[in-house]
Amino acid sequence: MARSDTWRRVARALIGEPQFTPREVAEQSGVDLEIGRRLWRALGFPPVPDDDRIFTSADVAILRAVCALLDQNSGGLDGLVQLTRVTGQSLARLSEAQVAATADRLASVTGPEPGAAPAEMISEAMQSLMPSLEPFLSYAWRRHLLAAIFRLAPADGTETTAARPLTVGFADLVGFTAFSAQLDARGLAAMVDRFEALAYEHIPERGGRVIKMIGDEVMFSAETPGVGAEIALALVEAYAGDATLPDVRIGLAHGAVLSWEGDLFGSTVNLASRLANIARAGTVLVSDELGRQLEARSEFALRHLRPLALKGIGRVRFWVLRRAGTTAPMSPAEPFGVNPGRRRRRAR
Numbered sequence: 029m030a031r032s033d034t035w036r037r038v039a040r041a042l043i044g045e046p047q048f049t050p051r052e053v054a055e056q057s058g059v060d061l062e063i064g065r066r067l068w069r070a071l072g073f074p075p076v077p078d079d080d081r082i083f084t085s086a087d088v089a090i091l092r093a094v095c096a097l098l099d100q101n102s103g104g105l106d107g108l109v110q111l112t113r114v115t116g117q118s119l120a121r122l123s124e125a126q127v128a129a130t131a132d133r134l135a136s137v138t139g140p141e142p143g144a145a146p147a148e149m150i151s152e153a154m155q156s157l158m159p160s161l162e163p164f165l166s167y168a169w170r171r172h173l174l175a176a177i178f179r180l181a182p183a184d185g186t187e188t189t190a191a192r193p194l195t196v197g198f199a200d201l202v203g204f205t206a207f208s209a210q211l212d213a214r215g216l217a218a219m220v221d222r223f224e225a226l227a228y229e230h231i232p233e234r235g236g237r238v239i240k241m242i243g244d245e246v247m248f249s250a251e252t253p254g255v256g257a258e259i260a261l262a263l264v265e266a267y268a269g270d271a272t273l274p275d276v277r278i279g280l281a282h283g284a285v286l287s288w289e290g291d292l293f294g295s296t297v298n299l300a301s302r303l304a305n306i307a308r309a310g311t312v313l314v315s316d317e318l319g320r321q322l323e324a325r326s327e328f329a330l331r332h333l334r335p336l337a338l339k340g341i342g343r344v345r346f347w348v349l350r351r352a353g354t355t356a357p358m359s360p361a362e363p364f365g366v367n368p369g370r371r372r373r374r375a376r
Contacts, residue, residue, distance in 0.1 A: 031082070038151045044084035050076050053083045057091035063105065064091055070109045071116035114289045130154060179237070179251075180287075191284040194249045195256030195318065196239075196297050198304035199227065199263050199276045204244035207274050220244075222272055230262045239292055245304070249292060253282050253321045257328055260312045261351055268310055279303025280349070281315035295341075302338045303346060312349040319347030327352055 031039075031046075039046050050068075054061040068076070076082060097108055130153045201207075201223060208216050220243075227246040231238050236259045239247040250256035260278045267276045281303065283296035296315075303313040314322065314330070322328050330347045337343045 031080075034147055038147050039082070041151050041155060044086050046082045046084055048083040048085075048087065049079060049081055050083065051078060053087050053091060056088045057094075059091040059094055063094070066105075066109060067091075067094065067112050070112040072113075072120050073116075110289065118290075126154065191286050191294065193283060194251065194285050194292070194296070195253050195280060195282045196285060196292060196300045197248050197250075197256055197260050197278055197280045198301050199246045199248070199260070199267075199278045200304045200307075201244040201267075202274045202277055202309040204274060208244075219273065222270070223267075226266050226270065226273075227263070230266050231259055234259045234262060239290075247292070247297075247301075249285075253318050254325065256280055256282065256318075257312075257314070257322055257349060260314075260349065264310055264312060275309040277304055277307035277309055278312040279305070279307060279314075280312060280318060282318040282321065283315075299338075299341060299344070302341060306336070306338075314347050314349050316345040316347070319349070322347075322349065329354060 036046060048056070050064065051061055054064050057064070065075070094108070098105060127150060130150050134149050134153060208219065211219060223244070224241055224246070227241070227248070228238060231246075231248045234250075235255045236248050236250040239249055241247075248259060250259055257280065260280050263276055264278060267273055279300045279302065281296045281300040283299075284294060285296050286293045299315055303315065307313045313333075319330050319332065323330055329350045329352045332345065332347055335343050335345045
């Protein structure tokens with residue numbers, strides 16, 4: 029595959045001199061070619077033709093280190109591939125965000141269209157940031173390692189299993205598609221950025237964890253029902269008080285979940301997602317089990333709702349959650365809101 033001179037210049041600046049084919053890298057590193065290809069795919073990159081010289085001495089060094097990792101990793105090759113896949117997904121998103129932001133900033137100077145900045149200009153800008161970015165990435169990784177260790181294995185010696193009880197929530201922007209249709213690309217980016225900023229402001233502050241952002245939705249978790257409920261109500265209030273964003277609707281459930289590759293899976297997760305889908309704007313719906321755990325707490329007000337059949341789950345009972353002392357009216361049909369209308373926007 030022919031590579032342009034620009035590609036080679038940018039590659040030389042960022043990763044070193046491209047000089048090896050896939051087979052040559054495997055031979056020099058002592059790693060089986062098929063293992064190397066499997067790890068390359070796990071990082072999220074497309075296949076490389078046998079005669080394409082895109083690899084560098086850094087690729088050789090990394091593959092040599094793979095041998096040591098295979099010896100240390102009790103999961104063997106499959107475990108290493110899984111770790112590689114998670115790393116690739118995370119860093120791909122990070123890289124896309126960094127390059128897009130840099131291109132947009134440069135394009136505001138060099139041209140009217142976002143992304144108009146040449147590849148070499150973007151590369152030069154990123155190189156100037158690397159001395160600061162690389163230590164920051166290592167710092168953030170170590171901090172997240174510390175947090176993950178104590179989520180999985182608390183210092184008090186609590187026994188942990190692959191599936192453990194958590195409170196899981198989904199907060200969904202109501203009417204996002206219609207609202208975003210009124211915005212240009214920059215306005216839409218600003219809206220999504222504001223949505224994410226509020227989520228990251230209120231969820232960790234109250235002891236929860238942002239699991240992932242899914243476009244116009246955030247998935248979060250909490251160790252206890254009370255913390256999960258407080259996060260959900262705080263999010264409803266935060267988005268209701270922001271005139272630049274639609275309101276959110278939230279589904280919350282508590283139960284056993286499987287943690288896998290940084291994500292959460294299981295019937296508890298599915299139920300929380302479905303409750304968010306049927307909630308009305310500015311409403312928190314909680315599973316029956318979670319509602320029963322919260323019912324006796326004086327800071328919350330709960331109302332048991334009639335059962336509803338949810339596709340793929342069955343007939344379930346659930347509750348609407350509010351802060352104690354709120355007097356917002358609620359008609360019998362209001363909590364379900366399968367097709368809720370957007371509330372009138374507040375005056376700016």
